[in-house]
Amino acid sequence: MSTLITNIAELMTQDPEHRVLKNAAVVIEGERISWLGPAADAPAADEAVDAGGRALLPGWVDSHTHLIFAGDRTAEFEARMAGESYSAGGIAVTTAATRSTSDYDLTRLAMGRVAEAVAQGTTYLETKTGYGLDVENEARSARIASTVVDQVTYLGAHLVPAGMDAEEYTELVCGPMLSAVRPFVRWADVFCERGAFTEAQSRRVLQACRDAGLGLRVHGNQLGVGPGVRLAVEFGAASVDHVNHLSRSDVHALADSWSGWEAAAGAGERGTVATCLPACDLSTRQPLAPGRELLDAGVQLALASNCNPGTSYTSSMAFCVTTAVLQMRLSVHEAVRAATFGGALALGRESGNDADGERAVGSIAVGHRADLHLLNAPSATHLAYRPGVPLTHAVWRAGVRAR
Numbered sequence: 342m343s344t345l346i347t348n349i350a351e352l353m354t355q356d357p358e359h360r361v362l363k364n365a366a367v368v369i370e371g372e373r374i375s376w377l378g379p380a381a382d383a384p385a386a387d388e389a390v391d392a393g394g395r396a397l398l399p400g401w402v403d404s405h406t407h408l409i410f411a412g413d414r415t416a417e418f419e420a421r422m423a424g425e426s427y428s429a430g431g432i433a434v435t436t437a438a439t440r441s442t443s444d445y446d447l448t449r450l451a452m453g454r455v456a457e458a459v460a461q462g463t464t465y466l467e468t469k470t471g472y473g474l475d476v477e478n479e480a481r482s483a484r485i486a487s488t489v490v491d492q493v494t495y496l497g498a499h500l501v502p503a504g505m506d507a508e509e510y511t512e513l514v515c516g517p518m519l520s521a522v523r524p525f526v527r528w529a530d531v532f533c534e535r536g537a538f539t540e541a542q543s544r545r546v547l548q549a550c551r552d553a554g555l556g557l558r559v560h561g562n563q564l565g566v567g568p569g570v571r572l573a574v575e576f577g578a579a580s581v582d583h584v585n586h587l588s589r590s591d592v593h594a595l596a597d598s599w600s601g602w603e604a605a606a607g608a609g610e611r612g613t614v615a616t617c618l619p620a621c622d623l624s625t626r627q628p629l630a631p632g633r634e635l636l637d638a639g640v641q642l643a644l645a646s647n648c649n650p651g652t653s654y655t656s657s658m659a660f661c662v663t664t665a666v667l668q669m670r671l672s673v674h675e676a677v678r679a680a681t682f683g684g685a686l687a688l689g690r691e692s693g694n695d696a697d698g699e700r701a702v703g704s705i706a707v708g709h710r711a712d713l714h715l716l717n718a719p720s721a722t723h724l725a726y727r728p729g730v731p732l733t734h735a736v737w738r739a740g741v742r743a744r
């Protein structure tokens with residue numbers, strides 16, 4: 342079955358040459374993109390979709406979410422809006438609600454959040470454990486997550502549960518809990534922040550998870566300058582997320598990590614992606630991450646929703662893109678790139694082809710997964726020009742019309 346999408350006013354490929362094609366068309370065959378180019382040259386297909394002069398983008402790649410949870414933290418949010426500051430302690434509230442929810446309901450809740458994201462143009466999602474915080478509930482979260490999203494990250498090191506000694510809990514995270522989640526996860530993460538895990542504890546978690554064959558990421562530099570970025574670069578983590586408070590040496594270390602990357606070819610040795618989470622920054626009233634400075638220094642950037650009940654209860658990648666343009670001074674093209682190709686880079690899926698069975702996502706090119714987002718607008722600029730307006734017109738996820 343092939344589908345021709347034609348009459349595309351603006352096709353933002355996010356390919357290595359950053360091509361933006363006008364009056365374009367795309368052909369989908371099965372789950373892959375089989376052709377793109379000028380609409381006038383398009384081949385015939387089994388069915389045709391008239392894009393009506395709209396803009397077509399890669400689907401959003403949301404590389405940082407926490408979707409496996411139950412409960413609600415409205416009261417904490419209200420207190421924050423009244424002047425309280427965010428602290429990691431709220432994680433315990435969600436952990437209690439999550440532990441007392443059945444597998445069926447946790448799955449149903451997570452699927453609802455995924456559906457909400459897909460309806461807004463998100464076509465590839467990562468999610469984390471981290472609201473189980475004991476062996477049984479972390480393994481359960483990982484198992485459920487593996488059935489509802491594309492990639493799963495182990496975040497046993499999210500908070501030391503009340504009544505447990507931090508060293509003892511770190512041992513658990515690095516030992517029995519890691520073994521229990523291992524079949525379901527590809528990545529590990531650690532919340533390296535005051536009120537969560539110290540540098541020494543984070544180091545132990547990263548080492549153990551790396552030894553277990555997991556790729557790494559770090560929640561770092563969210564609540565203040567700290568060791569998160571330094572550790573992430575030292576361990577060759579795929580991403581360091583939040584990055585609100587950076588020293589000059591943090592920026593340099595991140596930029597250096599990309600010295601083996603050939604941006605023009607979109608290939609080479611990957612460094613550590615800086616993942617900015619602007620919806621979280623607004624909800625926690627943290628300074629927005631210095632995305633402009635990071636890009637100018639040569640760091641590869643991702644934008645993600647950080648959808649979670651505590652600090653960022655939104656699945657809207659469009660909101661993140663809009664904020665990145667209006668407040669972080671990224672161009673529309675840079676922001677869309679960070680929310681598509683950048684997320685794919687953070688998840689190790691920016692390349693891949695028919696041979697390895699896992700197709701590239703986050704950019705529109707022949708052989709890549711047909712993850713497409715048709716805006717109800719003639720150009721991607723409308724994402725920032727018309728803030729808050731729902732602009733998703735149609736979505737294809739792995740070649741299947743999802744909206």
Ligand SMILES: N=CN[C@@H](CCC(=O)O)C(=O)O
Pocket residue numbers: 407429431432435532560563621647649650651652653
């Ligand atoms: N920083 C750690 N974890 C989440 C917050 C989790 C919560 O407060 O429930 C975050 O990314 O912001």
Ligand SMILES: [Zn+2]
Pocket residue numbers: 405406407560647649
């Ligand atoms: Zn997070």
